[in-house]
Amino acid sequence: MKIELTLLIGIAFAFIILLAILIDLCATKKIVNVTKKIHLERKTCDVCASVFFFSIPSKFWRCSLCGSMNKEK
């Protein structure tokens, strides 16, 4: 009976470790996917020539330094 109990605990621990590894693998996969999705676009202001990076592509964007509107080339 005692041996069975320790075996059960061992199996339970092994299962928990396996589950933790699986969760960790899923989490790292999600992080990789997120970093792949983020695509930074380099844009230069026509007025003050300052460089900005945007993750969301848009036709028009406002320069945060001089406040002028810029159009996608």
Ligand SMILES: [Zn+2]
């Ligand atoms: Zn500017």
